[in-house]
Amino acid sequence: MIDDIRKLRNIGISxxxxxxxxxxxxxxxxxxxxxxxxxxxRGKDGVGATMxxxxxxxxxxxxxxxxxxxxxxxxxAINIIDTPGHVDFTIEVERSLxxxxxxxxxxxxxxxxxxxxxxxxRQMQRYQVPRIAFVNKxxxxxxxxxxxxxxxxxxxxxxxxxxxxxxxxxxxxxGIIDLVTMKAVTFEGEYGDEVVERExxxxxxxxxxxxxxxxLDAVSYFSDELTEAILEDQVTEELIYDxxxxxxxxxxxxxxxxxxAYKNKGIQCLLDAVTRYLPSPLDIKNSALDIDxxxxxxxxxxxxxxxxxxxxxxxxxxxxxxxxxxxxxxxxIEKGDTIVNSRTGQKVKVGRIxxxxxxxxxxxEGAGAGDIIGLFGIDCFSGDTFTDGTVNYTxxxxxxxxxxxxxxxxxxxxxxKKNLSKALQRFAKEDPTFRTYMDHETKETIISGMGxxxxxxxxxxxxxxxxxxxxxxxxxxxxxxxxxxxxxxDYTHK
Numbered sequence: 001m002i003d004d005i006r007k008l009r010n011i012g013i014s015x016x017x018x019x020x021x022x023x024x025x026x027x028x029x030x031x032x033x034x035x036x037x038x039x040x041x042r043g044k045d046g047v048g049a050t051m052x053x054x055x056x057x058x059x060x061x062x063x064x065x066x067x068x069x070x071x072x073x074x075x076x077a078i079n080i081i082d083t084p085g086h087v088d089f090t091i092e093v094e095r096s097l098x099x100x101x102x103x104x105x106x107x108x109x110x111x112x113x114x115x116x117x118x119x120x121x122r123q124m125q126r127y128q129v130p131r132i133a134f135v136n137k138x139x140x141x142x143x144x145x146x147x148x149x150x151x152x153x154x155x156x157x158x159x160x161x162x163x164x165x166x167x168x169x170x171x172x173x174x175g176i177i178d179l180v181t182m183k184a185v186t187f188e189g190e191y192g193d194e195v196v197e198r199e200x201x202x203x204x205x206x207x208x209x210x211x212x213x214x215x216l217d218a219v220s221y222f223s224d225e226l227t228e229a230i231l232e233d234q235v236t237e238e239l240i241y242d243x244x245x246x247x248x249x250x251x252x253x254x255x256x257x258x259x260x261a262y263k264n265k266g267i268q269c270l271l272d273a274v275t276r277y278l279p280s281p282l283d284i285k286n287s288a289l290d291i292d293x294x295x296x297x298x299x300x301x302x303x304x305x306x307x308x309x310x311x312x313x314x315x316x317x318x319x320x321x322x323x324x325x326x327x328x329x330x331x332x333i334e335k336g337d338t339i340v341n342s343r344t345g346q347k348v349k350v351g352r353i354x355x356x357x358x359x360x361x362x363x364x365e366g367a368g369a370g371d372i373i374g375l376f377g378i379d380c381f382s383g384d385t386f387t388d389g390t391v392n393y394t395x396x397x398x399x400x401x402x403x404x405x406x407x408x409x410x411x412x413x414x415x416x417k418k419n420l421s422k423a424l425q426r427f428a429k430e431d432p433t434f435r436t437y438m439d440h441e442t443k444e445t446i447i448s449g450m451g452x453x454x455x456x457x458x459x460x461x462x463x464x465x466x467x468x469x470x471x472x473x474x475x476x477x478x479x480x481x482x483x484x485x486x487x488x489x490d491y492t493h494k
Contacts, residue, residue: 005302006280008370009078010327012096014124015106016114020136023261024106024270025069025080030191031268032071032078034357038191038264068325068356068372076275079372091433091450095313095382095398097123099327099372102278103131104270109143109169109258113151121156126399130248132255132273133158138166139173139260149256158254161218163244164269165211166258167204176258176266177204179212180240185269192264216240222247241276248277281370286329288385288393291342298393302369304332308339308388311395312380315430324375325356329395331388333373334366342385342394352376382432400432403448407455408473410444419466420445427458434458444473 081096135145152160164176175186188194223243247253259266281302289295308331354361354374411417435448462468
């Protein structure tokens with residue numbers, strides 16, 4: 001159990017497809033010593049990134065299911081959820097953001113703000129998640145971090161403030177200039193393990209001073225002490241850190257960091273920013289509804305001594321039965337405890353508690369408020385609330401978008417027919433955006449989802465995990481017809 005909840009961070013890494021989320025998580029795990037070698041998403045070694053543990057993810061080089069892990073950085077404990085970028089797997093982002101306290105919005109230095117960046121940002125706003133931005137791929141040809149910042153302001157209405165400027169771009173990208181400490185930071189060694197601070201090169205000093213002025217101007221809005229210090233020319237690093245943190249927690253400021261995950265530049269500074277600016281569970285207001293008092297709103301306190309309130313946000317059929325991912329908002333869970341499902345009133349005894357690290361797990365004795373853990377042997381649905389039975393609270397559930405595409409599916413033989421219903425039942429329970437029903441007119445089994453890729457992945461999983469040989473029909477897109485513009489016509493009724 002975590003001793004000091006102020007030093008706990010629950011963060012998600014979200015972005016458009018191929019912006020570098022999984023590569024960033026891989027570096028974070030390497031620098032925090034959770035893994036001892038870096039593997040690329042589409043690596044030549046055939047191992048694949050740690051967080052992409054599903055075979056399909058390794059083959060396609062994409063993230064399909066959100067993966068959870070934890071690490072420690074400078075006496076802080078960090079729970080990280082790496083989410084998919086494809087809009088087809090949007091429920092994975094949705095349910096991750098529901099239980100997180102802060103997030104890193106990753107943007108490509110070349111492509112900038114893209115369609116899925118806008119969707120992810122909208123989801124972050126829905127759950128009021130404070131975020132910091134990381135402009136990745138500064139080593140690529142055409143990289144322009146300040147163009148990306150402009151897009152953050154114009155397309156997403158963020159008050160984006162650069163906390164760093166790049167130390168050269170494209171193939172010459174060596175590191176960053178920290179605008180708070182006014183030092184040039186480079187990352188030496190084969191994997192960028194050595195963080196070296198030196199004086200700012202003379203040719204970049206004027207730009208650094210100008211950008212620092214802009215940063216102080218934007219940040220001083222959140223701190224009177226910093227404003228006074230600027231007037232008296234007595235600005236300290238701590239005053240800047242406090243003001244940036246305050247603005248970030250109020251969702252009125254987005255600090256922007258830069259680097260290149262692939263070239264191992266800027267990740268340690270990003271980790272410092274996570275611990276410095278993103279909230280601990282104590283900084284976030286969470287509330288539940290009291291069923292016994294006409295669903296009156298009750299504020300939850302991240303205190304292990306209070307009655308237990310926890311949310312099941314993700315289900316997974318693992319090797320040892322159903323694995324339920326749970327975020328504890330209040331109270332604590334220990335082995336042997338009896339917990340109650342608020343929706344069904346069913347009592348369950350807690351058997352095995354695990355802390356997740358992608359597809360690996362570590363058995364633990366218990367966990368307290370603010371933590372994200374996995375439980376085995378609990379029958380429930382995604383979005384169920386668990387309490388210790390002394391209170392009858394329910395947490396607001398996860399927003400589930402409606403499916404947009406359907407196709408018919410037909411098993412090719414009798415063995416496939418038996419396994420098909422098992423597979424469909426399991427997938428529909430795990431993923432609320434995956435629906436299945438029988439068309440009474442055609443007598444066909446119909447599956448619906450968020451896109452062709454979404455359904456394609458499930459068809460492939462049916463084949464691999466259940467041995468289902470099925471024939472899929474043509475996809476049909478759900479749409480509504482409406483009058484879009486005025487049209488003149490002459491008609492004489494006879």
